[in-house]
Amino acid sequence: MLDNHSFPESHTTIPGLPELQSDCLNCFGLCCAALHFSASSDFAIDKPAGQPCPNLREDFLCGIHTELRERGFRGCTVYDCFGAGQKISNLTYGGRDWRQAPETAGQMFEVLPVMRQLHELLWYLHEALTLRGAETLHDSLIKMLEQTQALTLLSPDKLLQLEVPLHRAEVNELLLRVSELARTAARKQLSPAPKRQKNYGRGADLIGAKLRGADLRCLSLRGAYLIAADLSGADLRFADLIGADFRDTNLRGADLRGSLFLTQAQLQAAQGSPSTKLPESLRHPEHWA
Template identity: 55%
Template sequence: MTELRADCERCFGLCCVVPAFSRSSDFAIDKPARTPCRNLGAGFGCGIHTELRQRGFRGCTVYDCFGAGQRVAQETFGGRSWRDAPETAGLMFDVFPVVRELHELLWHLTEALGLDVPGPLRAEVAAARAEVDALAGGPPEALACLDVGPQWRTAGALLERVSAHVRGKGGKSRRGADLVGKNLRKADLRNAGLRGVLLIGADLTRADLRRADLIGADLRGANLAGADLTGALFLTQAQIDAAKGDRTTVLPPTLTRPAHWT
Protein backbone atom coordinates (compact mmCIF):
# COMPACT_ATOMS: atom_id res chain seq x y z
CA MET A 1 0.00 0.00 0.00
CA THR A 2 1.40 3.38 -0.98
CA GLU A 3 2.12 5.62 2.01
CA LEU A 4 -0.24 8.57 2.02
CA ARG A 5 0.86 10.24 5.25
CA ALA A 6 3.89 12.50 5.33
CA ASP A 7 7.08 11.08 6.80
CA CYS A 8 9.30 14.15 7.01
CA GLU A 9 12.30 12.19 8.27
CA ARG A 10 12.50 10.40 4.92
CA CYS A 11 12.04 13.52 2.81
CA PHE A 12 14.51 16.20 1.73
CA GLY A 13 12.49 19.16 2.97
CA LEU A 14 10.81 19.51 -0.40
CA CYS A 15 7.79 21.37 0.97
CA CYS A 16 10.25 23.87 2.51
CA VAL A 17 11.97 24.45 -0.82
CA VAL A 18 9.67 24.03 -3.82
CA PRO A 19 6.64 26.27 -3.06
CA ALA A 20 6.83 30.05 -3.02
CA PHE A 21 5.10 32.04 -0.31
CA SER A 22 4.59 35.70 0.45
CA ARG A 23 4.73 37.56 3.73
CA SER A 24 1.19 37.46 5.13
CA SER A 25 -0.86 36.25 8.06
CA ASP A 26 0.19 32.72 7.05
CA PHE A 27 3.91 33.33 6.49
CA ALA A 28 6.30 35.63 8.31
CA ILE A 29 8.63 36.09 5.33
CA ASP A 30 8.74 36.13 1.54
CA LYS A 31 10.26 33.03 -0.03
CA PRO A 32 10.78 32.49 -3.77
CA ALA A 33 9.95 29.14 -5.33
CA ARG A 34 12.72 26.52 -5.39
CA THR A 35 14.59 28.34 -2.63
CA PRO A 36 15.13 26.74 0.79
CA CYS A 37 13.27 28.38 3.65
CA ARG A 38 15.66 30.05 6.07
CA ASN A 39 14.36 27.71 8.79
CA LEU A 40 15.36 24.54 6.93
CA GLY A 41 18.20 22.81 8.73
CA ALA A 42 21.18 20.88 7.41
CA GLY A 43 19.37 17.59 8.09
CA PHE A 44 16.23 18.79 6.26
CA GLY A 45 14.32 19.40 9.49
CA CYS A 46 12.52 22.61 10.37
CA GLY A 47 14.40 24.61 12.97
CA ILE A 48 11.20 26.09 14.43
CA HIS A 49 8.84 23.17 13.91
CA THR A 50 7.37 23.32 17.42
CA GLU A 51 6.85 27.09 17.21
CA LEU A 52 5.59 27.57 13.68
CA ARG A 53 2.29 29.20 14.62
CA GLN A 54 3.86 31.41 17.26
CA ARG A 55 6.58 32.53 14.81
CA GLY A 56 4.12 33.47 12.05
CA PHE A 57 4.27 30.36 9.87
CA ARG A 58 0.69 29.16 10.24
CA GLY A 59 0.63 28.21 6.56
CA CYS A 60 3.26 25.55 7.14
CA THR A 61 1.11 23.86 9.77
CA VAL A 62 -1.78 23.26 7.36
CA TYR A 63 0.28 21.85 4.48
CA ASP A 64 0.06 18.15 3.65
CA CYS A 65 2.02 16.38 0.93
CA PHE A 66 0.05 13.13 1.40
CA GLY A 67 3.32 11.18 1.50
CA ALA A 68 4.59 12.55 -1.80
CA GLY A 69 7.74 13.93 -0.18
CA GLN A 70 9.19 10.62 0.92
CA ARG A 71 8.10 8.90 -2.28
CA VAL A 72 9.92 11.41 -4.46
CA ALA A 73 12.96 11.39 -2.17
CA GLN A 74 13.30 7.66 -1.59
CA GLU A 75 11.63 6.04 -4.61
CA THR A 76 11.78 8.42 -7.55
CA PHE A 77 15.30 9.66 -6.78
CA GLY A 78 16.61 6.64 -4.90
CA GLY A 79 17.48 8.44 -1.67
CA ARG A 80 19.83 11.01 -3.28
CA SER A 81 19.09 14.49 -1.99
CA TRP A 82 19.23 17.70 -3.99
CA ARG A 83 22.06 18.84 -1.73
CA ASP A 84 24.19 15.73 -2.23
CA ALA A 85 23.41 15.59 -5.95
CA PRO A 86 22.75 19.19 -7.06
CA GLU A 87 22.30 18.07 -10.65
CA THR A 88 19.02 16.41 -9.64
CA ALA A 89 17.56 19.51 -7.97
CA GLY A 90 15.72 21.02 -10.95
CA LEU A 91 14.07 17.76 -11.96
CA MET A 92 13.23 16.84 -8.36
CA PHE A 93 11.59 20.22 -7.82
CA ASP A 94 9.54 19.72 -11.01
CA VAL A 95 8.41 16.25 -9.94
CA PHE A 96 7.40 16.94 -6.35
CA PRO A 97 4.23 19.03 -6.98
CA VAL A 98 3.06 16.54 -9.61
CA VAL A 99 3.40 13.56 -7.27
CA ARG A 100 1.80 15.57 -4.49
CA GLU A 101 -1.29 16.12 -6.66
CA LEU A 102 -1.40 12.43 -7.55
CA HIS A 103 -1.09 11.43 -3.89
CA GLU A 104 -3.94 13.70 -2.87
CA LEU A 105 -6.06 11.96 -5.48
CA LEU A 106 -4.87 8.59 -4.14
CA TRP A 107 -6.00 9.65 -0.67
CA HIS A 108 -9.55 10.23 -1.89
CA LEU A 109 -9.65 7.06 -4.01
CA THR A 110 -8.39 5.03 -1.06
CA GLU A 111 -11.15 6.45 1.12
CA ALA A 112 -13.70 5.61 -1.57
CA LEU A 113 -12.56 1.97 -1.52
CA GLY A 114 -13.51 1.79 2.15
CA LEU A 115 -17.06 3.01 1.59
CA ASP A 116 -20.15 0.87 1.14
CA VAL A 117 -20.65 0.97 -2.62
CA PRO A 118 -21.77 -1.64 -5.19
CA GLY A 119 -19.16 -4.10 -6.43
CA PRO A 120 -18.92 -2.76 -10.00
CA LEU A 121 -18.39 0.79 -8.75
CA ARG A 122 -15.79 -0.41 -6.26
CA ALA A 123 -13.96 -2.16 -9.10
CA GLU A 124 -13.86 1.09 -11.07
CA VAL A 125 -12.43 2.90 -8.06
CA ALA A 126 -9.79 0.20 -7.56
CA ALA A 127 -8.77 0.38 -11.21
CA ALA A 128 -8.55 4.18 -11.08
CA ARG A 129 -6.45 4.01 -7.94
CA ALA A 130 -4.06 1.52 -9.49
CA GLU A 131 -3.66 3.73 -12.55
CA VAL A 132 -2.92 6.86 -10.51
CA ASP A 133 -0.49 4.96 -8.28
CA ALA A 134 1.35 3.65 -11.34
CA LEU A 135 1.68 7.18 -12.70
CA ALA A 136 3.03 8.44 -9.36
CA GLY A 137 5.66 5.69 -9.43
CA GLY A 138 6.83 6.54 -12.94
CA PRO A 139 10.25 7.84 -14.01
CA PRO A 140 11.06 11.43 -13.07
CA GLU A 141 11.30 12.65 -16.67
CA ALA A 142 7.75 11.47 -17.36
CA LEU A 143 6.41 12.87 -14.10
CA ALA A 144 7.93 16.29 -14.70
CA CYS A 145 5.84 16.83 -17.82
CA LEU A 146 2.68 15.02 -16.68
CA ASP A 147 -0.59 16.94 -16.83
CA VAL A 148 -2.54 15.79 -13.77
CA GLY A 149 -5.72 17.56 -14.87
CA PRO A 150 -7.17 14.64 -16.86
CA GLN A 151 -6.62 12.29 -13.92
CA TRP A 152 -8.46 14.63 -11.59
CA ARG A 153 -11.37 15.03 -14.00
CA THR A 154 -11.76 11.29 -14.59
CA ALA A 155 -11.31 10.25 -10.98
CA GLY A 156 -13.30 13.25 -9.75
CA ALA A 157 -16.33 12.13 -11.72
CA LEU A 158 -15.92 8.65 -10.26
CA LEU A 159 -15.67 10.02 -6.72
CA GLU A 160 -18.81 12.05 -7.35
CA ARG A 161 -20.68 8.86 -8.20
CA VAL A 162 -19.39 7.27 -5.01
CA SER A 163 -20.48 10.32 -3.03
CA ALA A 164 -23.95 10.32 -4.55
CA HIS A 165 -24.42 6.66 -3.68
CA VAL A 166 -23.27 7.08 -0.06
CA ARG A 167 -25.17 10.31 0.60
CA GLY A 168 -28.40 9.18 -1.03
CA LYS A 169 -31.08 11.58 -2.18
CA GLY A 170 -31.59 13.51 1.05
CA GLY A 171 -28.72 15.98 0.84
CA LYS A 172 -28.78 19.21 -1.12
CA SER A 173 -25.92 20.26 -3.37
CA ARG A 174 -24.21 23.61 -2.76
CA ARG A 175 -21.31 22.80 -5.05
CA GLY A 176 -18.95 25.73 -5.54
CA ALA A 177 -21.11 28.10 -3.47
CA ASP A 178 -19.62 31.19 -1.85
CA LEU A 179 -20.45 30.90 1.85
CA VAL A 180 -17.55 32.99 3.11
CA GLY A 181 -18.27 34.28 6.61
CA LYS A 182 -21.84 32.95 6.59
CA ASN A 183 -23.73 32.19 9.80
CA LEU A 184 -24.39 28.46 9.60
CA ARG A 185 -24.73 27.79 13.32
CA LYS A 186 -26.62 24.55 13.94
CA ALA A 187 -27.22 24.21 10.18
CA ASP A 188 -28.54 20.86 9.00
CA LEU A 189 -26.00 19.92 6.33
CA ARG A 190 -26.39 16.18 6.55
CA ASN A 191 -25.56 14.42 3.28
CA ALA A 192 -24.96 17.81 1.65
CA GLY A 193 -22.81 18.16 -1.46
CA LEU A 194 -20.29 20.82 -0.44
CA ARG A 195 -17.67 20.20 -3.10
CA GLY A 196 -15.44 23.20 -3.60
CA VAL A 197 -17.62 25.39 -1.36
CA LEU A 198 -15.96 28.50 0.06
CA LEU A 199 -16.49 28.34 3.83
CA ILE A 200 -13.69 30.69 4.82
CA GLY A 201 -14.48 32.17 8.23
CA ALA A 202 -17.98 30.65 8.23
CA ASP A 203 -19.63 29.94 11.58
CA LEU A 204 -20.42 26.22 11.58
CA THR A 205 -20.78 25.96 15.34
CA ARG A 206 -22.73 22.80 16.18
CA ALA A 207 -23.56 22.27 12.51
CA ASP A 208 -24.59 18.78 11.43
CA LEU A 209 -22.16 17.76 8.68
CA ARG A 210 -22.64 14.02 8.89
CA ARG A 211 -21.89 12.34 5.54
CA ALA A 212 -21.41 15.73 3.85
CA ASP A 213 -19.12 15.65 0.81
CA LEU A 214 -16.36 18.20 1.55
CA ILE A 215 -13.86 17.48 -1.20
CA GLY A 216 -12.09 20.70 -2.08
CA ALA A 217 -14.11 22.79 0.42
CA ASP A 218 -12.15 25.76 1.78
CA LEU A 219 -12.47 25.65 5.58
CA ARG A 220 -9.81 28.22 6.45
CA GLY A 221 -10.84 29.91 9.66
CA ALA A 222 -14.24 28.21 9.70
CA ASN A 223 -15.58 27.63 13.21
CA LEU A 224 -16.33 23.92 13.68
CA ALA A 225 -16.84 24.08 17.44
CA GLY A 226 -19.31 21.36 18.37
CA ALA A 227 -19.87 20.41 14.73
CA ASP A 228 -20.54 16.76 13.89
CA LEU A 229 -18.43 15.53 10.95
CA THR A 230 -19.18 11.84 11.45
CA GLY A 231 -18.82 10.08 8.12
CA ALA A 232 -17.87 13.28 6.28
CA LEU A 233 -16.65 12.36 2.82
CA PHE A 234 -13.26 13.21 1.32
CA LEU A 235 -12.23 15.49 4.17
CA THR A 236 -8.48 15.90 4.66
CA GLN A 237 -6.28 16.68 7.63
CA ALA A 238 -5.15 19.90 5.96
CA GLN A 239 -8.74 21.14 5.78
CA ILE A 240 -9.24 20.40 9.47
CA ASP A 241 -5.92 21.99 10.43
CA ALA A 242 -6.95 25.19 8.64
CA ALA A 243 -10.25 25.41 10.55
CA LYS A 244 -11.10 26.20 14.15
CA GLY A 245 -12.69 23.70 16.51
CA ASP A 246 -12.87 22.49 20.08
CA ARG A 247 -13.08 19.34 22.18
CA THR A 248 -16.71 18.81 21.22
CA THR A 249 -16.05 18.75 17.46
CA VAL A 250 -16.67 15.22 16.19
CA LEU A 251 -14.16 14.15 13.52
CA PRO A 252 -13.93 11.07 11.30
CA PRO A 253 -11.61 8.45 12.86
CA THR A 254 -8.96 8.90 10.14
CA LEU A 255 -8.34 12.53 11.15
CA THR A 256 -6.60 13.99 14.19
CA ARG A 257 -7.77 16.87 16.37
CA PRO A 258 -5.29 19.73 15.79
CA ALA A 259 -3.17 20.73 18.77
CA HIS A 260 -4.10 24.41 18.36
CA TRP A 261 -7.83 23.75 18.84
CA THR A 262 -9.14 24.76 22.23
Protein backbone atom coordinates in the same frame (compact mmCIF):
# COMPACT_ATOMS: atom_id res chain seq x y z
CA MET B 1 -33.95 3.40 11.03
CA LEU B 2 -31.09 5.01 12.89
CA ASP B 3 -31.37 7.92 15.25
CA ASN B 4 -28.88 10.77 15.71
CA HIS B 5 -26.97 8.85 18.34
CA SER B 6 -26.71 5.44 16.66
CA PHE B 7 -25.63 5.24 13.05
CA PRO B 8 -22.83 3.58 11.08
CA GLU B 9 -19.85 5.60 9.96
CA SER B 10 -19.74 5.88 6.18
CA HIS B 11 -16.15 4.76 6.39
CA THR B 12 -13.68 3.53 8.94
CA THR B 13 -10.03 4.36 9.45
CA ILE B 14 -8.14 3.93 6.21
CA PRO B 15 -5.67 1.21 7.20
CA GLY B 16 -2.14 0.56 6.05
CA LEU B 17 -1.51 3.81 4.22
CA PRO B 18 1.62 5.32 5.78
CA GLU B 19 2.87 6.00 2.26
CA LEU B 20 0.07 8.56 1.87
CA GLN B 21 0.88 10.39 5.10
CA SER B 22 3.58 13.06 5.40
CA ASP B 23 6.82 11.77 6.89
CA CYS B 24 9.23 14.67 7.29
CA LEU B 25 11.90 12.42 8.80
CA ASN B 26 12.22 10.62 5.47
CA CYS B 27 12.00 13.60 3.15
CA PHE B 28 14.55 16.07 1.80
CA GLY B 29 12.57 19.05 3.10
CA LEU B 30 11.01 19.46 -0.33
CA CYS B 31 8.02 21.58 0.69
CA CYS B 32 10.40 23.90 2.58
CA ALA B 33 12.47 24.46 -0.55
CA ALA B 34 10.25 23.91 -3.58
CA LEU B 35 7.23 26.01 -2.66
CA HIS B 36 6.67 29.75 -2.85
CA PHE B 37 5.78 31.68 0.33
CA SER B 38 4.17 35.13 0.34
CA ALA B 39 4.36 37.25 3.47
CA SER B 40 0.83 37.16 4.89
CA SER B 41 -1.15 35.90 7.85
CA ASP B 42 0.05 32.43 6.84
CA PHE B 43 3.75 33.15 6.32
CA ALA B 44 6.06 35.57 8.11
CA ILE B 45 8.32 36.05 5.08
CA ASP B 46 8.47 36.06 1.31
CA LYS B 47 10.27 33.04 -0.10
CA PRO B 48 10.67 32.33 -3.81
CA ALA B 49 10.01 28.86 -5.17
CA GLY B 50 13.19 26.82 -5.27
CA GLN B 51 14.90 28.71 -2.44
CA PRO B 52 15.20 26.85 0.87
CA CYS B 53 13.40 28.39 3.83
CA PRO B 54 15.89 29.93 6.29
CA ASN B 55 14.39 27.72 8.98
CA LEU B 56 15.32 24.52 7.12
CA ARG B 57 18.17 22.77 8.91
CA GLU B 58 21.01 20.78 7.36
CA ASP B 59 19.22 17.55 8.27
CA PHE B 60 16.17 18.75 6.27
CA LEU B 61 14.05 19.25 9.38
CA CYS B 62 12.39 22.50 10.43
CA GLY B 63 14.28 24.50 13.05
CA ILE B 64 11.08 26.03 14.46
CA HIS B 65 8.70 23.11 14.00
CA THR B 66 7.22 23.35 17.50
CA GLU B 67 6.71 27.13 17.18
CA LEU B 68 5.46 27.51 13.62
CA ARG B 69 2.16 29.18 14.45
CA GLU B 70 3.70 31.43 17.09
CA ARG B 71 6.44 32.50 14.65
CA GLY B 72 4.01 33.38 11.85
CA PHE B 73 4.22 30.21 9.74
CA ARG B 74 0.68 28.92 10.12
CA GLY B 75 0.64 27.95 6.45
CA CYS B 76 3.31 25.33 7.10
CA THR B 77 1.08 23.57 9.63
CA VAL B 78 -1.72 23.34 7.07
CA TYR B 79 0.25 21.98 4.11
CA ASP B 80 0.06 18.22 3.56
CA CYS B 81 1.99 16.47 0.78
CA PHE B 82 0.07 13.18 1.28
CA GLY B 83 3.42 11.39 1.43
CA ALA B 84 4.68 12.74 -1.89
CA GLY B 85 7.82 14.16 -0.27
CA GLN B 86 9.20 10.88 0.98
CA LYS B 87 8.17 9.08 -2.25
CA ILE B 88 10.20 11.52 -4.33
CA SER B 89 13.13 11.52 -1.91
CA ASN B 90 13.49 7.77 -1.48
CA LEU B 91 12.02 6.23 -4.61
CA THR B 92 11.92 8.69 -7.49
CA TYR B 93 15.44 9.95 -6.74
CA GLY B 94 16.70 6.88 -4.93
CA GLY B 95 17.82 8.70 -1.79
CA ARG B 96 20.03 11.29 -3.54
CA ASP B 97 19.19 14.65 -2.00
CA TRP B 98 19.32 18.01 -3.77
CA ARG B 99 22.17 19.27 -1.61
CA GLN B 100 24.45 16.36 -2.46
CA ALA B 101 23.36 16.46 -6.09
CA PRO B 102 22.43 20.12 -6.76
CA GLU B 103 21.88 19.39 -10.45
CA THR B 104 18.72 17.50 -9.43
CA ALA B 105 17.25 20.33 -7.35
CA GLY B 106 15.26 22.18 -10.00
CA GLN B 107 13.67 19.07 -11.44
CA MET B 108 12.99 17.57 -8.00
CA PHE B 109 11.18 20.72 -6.92
CA GLU B 110 9.03 20.64 -10.08
CA VAL B 111 8.11 17.00 -9.49
CA LEU B 112 6.73 17.71 -5.99
CA PRO B 113 3.39 19.31 -6.99
CA VAL B 114 2.83 16.59 -9.59
CA MET B 115 3.43 13.77 -7.14
CA ARG B 116 1.40 15.50 -4.46
CA GLN B 117 -1.66 15.65 -6.71
CA LEU B 118 -1.33 11.96 -7.57
CA HIS B 119 -0.99 11.02 -3.90
CA GLU B 120 -4.01 13.14 -2.97
CA LEU B 121 -6.04 11.26 -5.59
CA LEU B 122 -4.80 7.96 -4.17
CA TRP B 123 -6.02 9.03 -0.72
CA TYR B 124 -9.51 9.79 -2.06
CA LEU B 125 -9.65 6.55 -4.05
CA HIS B 126 -8.67 4.48 -1.03
CA GLU B 127 -11.35 6.21 1.04
CA ALA B 128 -13.93 5.71 -1.71
CA LEU B 129 -13.38 1.95 -1.44
CA THR B 130 -14.47 2.08 2.22
CA LEU B 131 -17.73 3.96 1.64
CA ARG B 132 -20.98 2.12 2.14
CA GLY B 133 -23.39 2.31 -0.75
CA ALA B 134 -20.74 2.53 -3.46
CA GLU B 135 -19.86 -1.16 -3.66
CA THR B 136 -21.00 -1.38 -7.30
CA LEU B 137 -18.13 0.91 -8.26
CA HIS B 138 -15.37 -1.07 -6.54
CA ASP B 139 -14.00 -2.56 -9.75
CA SER B 140 -13.74 0.87 -11.36
CA LEU B 141 -12.18 2.33 -8.23
CA ILE B 142 -9.57 -0.42 -8.00
CA LYS B 143 -8.70 0.01 -11.68
CA MET B 144 -8.32 3.78 -11.25
CA LEU B 145 -6.32 3.34 -8.07
CA GLU B 146 -3.89 0.94 -9.77
CA GLN B 147 -3.56 3.29 -12.73
CA THR B 148 -2.82 6.25 -10.46
CA GLN B 149 -0.34 4.25 -8.40
CA ALA B 150 1.50 3.28 -11.59
CA LEU B 151 1.85 6.95 -12.53
CA THR B 152 3.61 7.69 -9.22
CA LEU B 153 6.32 5.19 -10.18
CA LEU B 154 7.30 6.99 -13.38
CA SER B 155 10.70 8.61 -13.86
CA PRO B 156 11.05 12.33 -13.12
CA ASP B 157 11.02 13.22 -16.82
CA LYS B 158 7.83 11.27 -17.44
CA LEU B 159 6.16 12.65 -14.33
CA LEU B 160 6.71 16.17 -15.62
CA GLN B 161 5.12 15.22 -18.94
CA LEU B 162 1.90 13.98 -17.35
CA GLU B 163 -1.41 15.69 -18.12
CA VAL B 164 -2.39 15.66 -14.46
CA PRO B 165 -5.54 17.80 -14.89
CA LEU B 166 -6.93 15.26 -17.37
CA HIS B 167 -6.27 12.36 -15.02
CA ARG B 168 -7.68 14.32 -12.10
CA ALA B 169 -10.85 14.97 -14.08
CA GLU B 170 -11.30 11.23 -14.71
CA VAL B 171 -10.84 10.45 -11.04
CA ASN B 172 -13.19 13.24 -10.03
CA GLU B 173 -15.94 11.94 -12.30
CA LEU B 174 -15.71 8.57 -10.57
CA LEU B 175 -15.62 10.14 -7.10
CA LEU B 176 -18.75 12.14 -7.92
CA ARG B 177 -20.60 8.90 -8.62
CA VAL B 178 -19.26 7.40 -5.40
CA SER B 179 -20.36 10.45 -3.43
CA GLU B 180 -23.91 10.35 -4.76
CA LEU B 181 -24.27 6.65 -3.97
CA ALA B 182 -22.78 6.99 -0.47
CA ARG B 183 -24.91 10.00 0.43
CA THR B 184 -28.06 8.38 -0.92
CA ALA B 185 -27.40 5.30 1.20
CA ALA B 186 -26.84 7.48 4.27
CA ARG B 187 -30.11 9.38 3.75
CA LYS B 188 -32.00 6.10 3.94
CA GLN B 189 -30.40 5.20 7.27
CA LEU B 190 -30.50 8.44 9.23
CA SER B 191 -33.42 9.32 11.47
CA PRO B 192 -34.83 11.84 11.39
CA ALA B 193 -34.19 11.83 7.65
CA PRO B 194 -32.20 14.80 6.34
CA LYS B 195 -34.36 17.42 4.71
CA ARG B 196 -34.09 17.48 0.96
CA GLN B 197 -32.01 20.56 0.32
CA LYS B 198 -30.39 21.89 -2.80
CA ASN B 199 -26.70 21.01 -2.89
CA TYR B 200 -24.33 23.91 -2.98
CA GLY B 201 -22.62 24.17 -6.36
CA ARG B 202 -18.91 23.46 -6.62
CA GLY B 203 -17.01 26.53 -5.49
CA ALA B 204 -20.05 27.98 -3.69
CA ASP B 205 -19.27 31.27 -1.96
CA LEU B 206 -20.02 30.66 1.71
CA ILE B 207 -17.29 32.94 3.02
CA GLY B 208 -18.34 34.15 6.46
CA ALA B 209 -21.67 32.32 6.21
CA LYS B 210 -23.71 31.99 9.40
CA LEU B 211 -24.48 28.27 9.55
CA ARG B 212 -24.36 27.72 13.28
CA GLY B 213 -26.24 24.52 14.15
CA ALA B 214 -27.26 23.97 10.53
CA ASP B 215 -28.39 20.55 9.30
CA LEU B 216 -26.01 19.90 6.42
CA ARG B 217 -26.20 16.12 6.48
CA CYS B 218 -25.64 14.34 3.18
CA LEU B 219 -25.20 17.58 1.23
CA SER B 220 -22.45 18.25 -1.29
CA LEU B 221 -20.11 21.05 -0.26
CA ARG B 222 -17.46 20.08 -2.79
CA GLY B 223 -15.01 22.93 -3.30
CA ALA B 224 -17.13 25.36 -1.27
CA TYR B 225 -15.44 28.49 0.08
CA LEU B 226 -16.17 28.27 3.80
CA ILE B 227 -13.48 30.73 4.86
CA ALA B 228 -14.33 32.17 8.31
CA ALA B 229 -17.82 30.63 8.13
CA ASP B 230 -19.56 29.76 11.39
CA LEU B 231 -20.32 26.03 11.35
CA SER B 232 -20.23 25.66 15.11
CA GLY B 233 -22.61 22.93 16.20
CA ALA B 234 -23.50 22.14 12.58
CA ASP B 235 -24.32 18.58 11.55
CA LEU B 236 -22.08 17.64 8.62
CA ARG B 237 -22.43 13.89 8.81
CA PHE B 238 -22.11 12.23 5.41
CA ALA B 239 -21.57 15.60 3.70
CA ASP B 240 -19.16 15.58 0.75
CA LEU B 241 -16.36 17.96 1.76
CA ILE B 242 -13.79 17.26 -0.93
CA GLY B 243 -11.79 20.41 -1.65
CA ALA B 244 -13.84 22.63 0.68
CA ASP B 245 -11.84 25.63 1.93
CA PHE B 246 -11.93 25.54 5.73
CA ARG B 247 -9.52 28.38 6.48
CA ASP B 248 -10.56 29.85 9.84
CA THR B 249 -13.91 28.04 9.65
CA ASN B 250 -15.49 27.66 13.07
CA LEU B 251 -16.05 23.93 13.57
CA ARG B 252 -16.41 24.04 17.35
CA GLY B 253 -18.93 21.41 18.40
CA ALA B 254 -19.66 20.43 14.80
CA ASP B 255 -20.32 16.80 13.89
CA LEU B 256 -18.19 15.63 10.95
CA ARG B 257 -18.43 11.91 11.60
CA GLY B 258 -18.85 9.99 8.38
CA SER B 259 -18.17 13.06 6.25
CA LEU B 260 -16.80 12.22 2.81
CA PHE B 261 -13.28 13.05 1.62
CA LEU B 262 -12.36 15.30 4.53
CA THR B 263 -8.59 15.59 5.03
CA GLN B 264 -6.33 16.42 7.95
CA ALA B 265 -5.07 19.50 6.12
CA GLN B 266 -8.60 20.93 6.00
CA LEU B 267 -8.92 20.47 9.75
CA GLN B 268 -5.53 22.07 10.34
CA ALA B 269 -6.78 25.20 8.57
CA ALA B 270 -9.97 25.39 10.65
CA GLN B 271 -10.81 26.35 14.21
CA GLY B 272 -12.31 23.65 16.37
CA SER B 273 -12.58 22.25 19.87
CA PRO B 274 -12.38 18.94 21.73
CA SER B 275 -16.16 18.68 21.28
CA THR B 276 -15.84 18.62 17.48
CA LYS B 277 -16.69 15.10 16.31
CA LEU B 278 -14.41 13.71 13.58
CA PRO B 279 -14.17 10.61 11.38
CA GLU B 280 -12.06 7.88 12.97
CA SER B 281 -9.34 8.36 10.36
CA LEU B 282 -8.61 11.95 11.44
CA ARG B 283 -7.40 13.64 14.62
CA HIS B 284 -8.00 16.89 16.46
CA PRO B 285 -5.28 19.43 15.50
CA GLU B 286 -3.02 20.51 18.35
CA HIS B 287 -4.06 24.16 18.06
CA TRP B 288 -7.75 23.40 18.72
CA ALA B 289 -8.52 24.60 22.22
